Amino acid sequence: MSNSSWDASTTSDEVAEVLSSHIKDKTILVTGISPDGLGLDFCRAIAAHHPSLIILAARNPSKIAQSQTYLTSLYPSLNTKILTIDLSSLASVRSAAQEINTSVSKIDVLVNNAAIHTKELVRTEDGLEAIFATNHLGHFLFTNLLLNGGAMKDGGRIVNITSNSFRRGAVVWDDPNFLKTPFGEGWAAYSQSKTSNVLFSQALADKFGSKNVCSYSLHPGLINTPMAKKLDMEEFAVRFNVTLHWKSFPQGTATHVVAAFDPALESQNGAFLADCQARPIPEPESSWATGKENYDRLWKLSEELVGQEFP
Numbered sequence: 001m002s003n004s005s006w007d008a009s010t011t012s013d014e015v016a017e018v019l020s021s022h023i024k025d026k027t028i029l030v031t032g033i034s035p036d037g038l039g040l041d042f043c044r045a046i047a048a049h050h051p052s053l054i055i056l057a058a059r060n061p062s063k064i065a066q067s068q069t070y071l072t073s074l075y076p077s078l079n080t081k082i083l084t085i086d087l088s089s090l091a092s093v094r095s096a097a098q099e100i101n102t103s104v105s106k107i108d109v110l111v112n113n114a115a116i117h118t119k120e121l122v123r124t125e126d127g128l129e130a131i132f133a134t135n136h137l138g139h140f141l142f143t144n145l146l147l148n149g150g151a152m153k154d155g156g157r158i159v160n161i162t163s164n165s166f167r168r169g170a171v172v173w174d175d176p177n178f179l180k181t182p183f184g185e186g187w188a189a190y191s192q193s194k195t196s197n198v199l200f201s202q203a204l205a206d207k208f209g210s211k212n213v214c215s216y217s218l219h220p221g222l223i224n225t226p227m228a229k230k231l232d233m234e235e236f237a238v239r240f241n242v243t244l245h246w247k248s249f250p251q252g253t254a255t256h257v258v259a260a261f262d263p264a265l266e267s268q269n270g271a272f273l274a275d276c277q278a279r280p281i282p283e284p285e286s287s288w289a290t291g292k293e294n295y296d297r298l299w300k301l302s303e304e305l306v307g308q309e310f311p
Contacts, residue, residue, distance in 0.1 A: 002258050002262050002264050002265060002276055002277055002278070003015075003018065003262075003264075003276075006254070006258065006275075006276035006277065007275050007276060007277070008221065008245070008247065008251065008275040008276075009251060010251065010254045010275075010276050011045075011248070011250035011251055011254050012041065012042060012045035012046075012250045012251075012252075012253040012254045012256065012257045013045050013048075013250055014254070015045075015254050015257040015258055015262075015276065016045045016046050016048065016049055016257050016261075017049075019049075019257060019258075019261040019262060020049040022261040022262070022263060023046050023049040023050070023051055023261055024049055024050045024051070025050065025051070025052045026051050026052060026108040026109055026261075027051070027052050027053040027054075027055070027104065027106060027107055027108050027109075028043075028046065028051055028053070028054050028055065028107075028108065028109040028110075028111065028260070029054075029055040029057060029083070029100070029107050029109070029110050029111070030042060030043055030054070030055070030056065030057060030111040030113055031057045031058065031085065031087065031111065031112055031113050031114040031139070031142075032057075032058055032113040032114025032115060032161075033056040033057060033058040033063065033064055033067045033113075034058060034060070034063040034067065035063060035066045035067055035070060037113075038113060038161070038220055038223060038249065038252055038253055038256070039058075039111065039113040039114070040056075040067045040070065040071070041249040041250065041252070041253045042111065042113070042253040042256040042257065042260075043056070043067075043071060044070075044071065044074065045250065045253055045257060046257065046260075046261075047071055047074065047075045047078050048075065051078075051079075052079065053079045053080070053081060053104070054071070054078065054079070054080050054081075055080070055081045055082075055083050055100070055104070055107075056068055056071075056080060056081070056082055056083065057082075057083040057084075057085050057096070057114075058083075058084070058085070058114065059084065059085060059086040059087070059088075059092075061082070061084050064082050064083075064084070065082070068080050068082060081103075081104075083096055083099065083100065084096065085138075085142070086138075087114055087133070087134045087135075087138025087139060087142070088116075088124045088125075088128075088130055088133045088134045088138060089124065089125055089126070089138075090126050090137075090138075090141060090306055090307070091125075093138050093141045093142045093145070094141070094145065096142065097141075097142050097145035097146060097150065098145075100146065100150070100151050101145070101146065101149075101150035101151050104151045105151065106151055106152075106154065106156070107146060107151040107152050107156055108156045108157065109156060109157045109158075109159070109260045109261070110143060110146065110152065110156065110157070110158045110159070111159045111161070111256060111260060112139040112142075112143065112158070112159065112160045112161060112197075113159075113161045113256075114134065114135070114138075114139070115134065115135045115161065115163075115193070116130065116131060116134045116135065117131060117186055117190050118130055118131060118186050119185045119186050120183075120186070121178060121183040121186075123177075127177070128177055128305060129176065129177040129178050129189055131186060131189040131190055131192075131193050132176055132177070132189060132192060132193050132196070134193075135190075135193035135194070135196070135197065136193045136196035136197060136200065136302070137302060137305055137306055139160065139197075139200070140200060140302045140306065141302075141306045141308070143158060143200075143204070144308075144310040147208060147213065147310075148310055148311065152213070154211075154212065155208070155211055155212025155213045156212070156213060156214075157213075157214050157215070157216075157259070157260055157261070158201070158204055158213065158214070158215040158216075159215070159216055159217075159218065159256065159259045159260050160197040160198075160200055160201045160215070160216070160217045160218075161197065161217075161218060161220065161256070162194045162195075162197035162198050162217045162218065162219055162272075163194050163219050163220075164194075164219050164274075165187075165190055165191045165194040166191060166194040166195040166197070166198050166285065166289050167191075167285045167289075168187065168191040169187075169188055169191035169192060169195065169288075170191075170192070170195055170287075170288030170289070171192050171195055171196060171199075171288070171294075171297075171298060171301070172188065172189075172192055173297065173301070176192065176301065176305070177305075195288060195289050196298055196302075197217050198217045198272055198281070198289045198290075199289060199290075199294055199295040199298045200215075200217070200295070200298065200302075201215040201216055201217040201270055201271075201272070202215075202270040202290065202291075202295045203295035203296070203298065203299050204270070205269040205270030206270065206292065206295070207299075207311065209269050209270075214265065214266055214269050215269065215270060216259040216265065216269075216270070216271055216272070216273055216278075217271075217272050217273070218255045218256065218258075218259050218272065218273040218274065219255070219272075219273070219274040220247070220252040220253065220255055220256065221245070221246075221247040221251065221252050221255075221274070221275070222245060222246050222247060223246070223247050223248070223249055223251075223252040254276050255273050255274065255275065255276050258273060258276045258277075259273050265278065
């Protein structure tokens with residue numbers, strides 16, 4: 001169990017201060033970096049604690065450069081590296097993984113933070129549904145390329161950012177690319193991708209736990225990110241009959257810091273976290289978002305869709 005005093009109100013700065021010695025000298029790669037996103041706030045919180053290198057990864061070079069400028073303005077001695085990666089493109093993912101594997105000796109922490117939501121059905125250059133491709137398949141391929149003989153061959157932490165949207169639906173096993181299934185406004189596709197983040201973490205813990213890999217998924221909470229603004233969360237609350245509990249950016253990224261660095265989590269490999277603590281997944285969600293049968297099925301499907309098998 002993590003520090004029992006940490007909860008929904010805890011900030012990433014508070015957690016990072018406690019875990020400072022575990023951040024020091026680490027190399028961390030974060031996807032989905034933008035000037036107004038959770039990934040950058042996570043980097044801001046840990047930058048004060050002397051990591052060896054923070055790799056800022058995203059598809060938009062301009063947004064990465066702005067983010068890098070922001071971080072180095074706060075911490076001039078911070079060592080950063082830019083990585084351009086379009087997670088919706090399998091070719092881009094492979095190219096980015098090769099760049100990291102040939103230029104960085106070891107990644108200690110990989111935070112798969114990038115995510116999108118589209119209201120219209122979009123297909124990628126590989127013919128994949130864009131939400132699933134970006135939020136899960138790109139990270140699946142990238143992570144495995146780092147693990148299998150790459151910069152994470154000796155292990156490390158892998159953090160997959162999900163959301164409570166996984167509670168609204170399972171993987172659409174017979175039609176993950178929505179070739180026949182009605183797309184609506186993308187909520188089934190988004191829920192599918194977020195369920196996949198949870199299952200992927202469990203699969204990594206099972207398959208690579210003996211190789212010094214710890215993997216966790218987490219729900220950061222509801223934060224006023226560009227995605228939240230774009231989705232009109234007030235309309236969302238009415239549609240799905242939920243109450244909105246907003247967090248600040250530092251409150252949202254506190255769970256990122258816990259998942260990435262807290263040694264107390266090592267005995268709970270594969271766990272789902274929310275509000276800085278590991279949380280059980282209850283029924284009915286556990287029927288589709290937990291279990292070896294589900295994560296093995298997702299692993300096989302993911303291999304088929306990216307066109308590559310992994311141990």
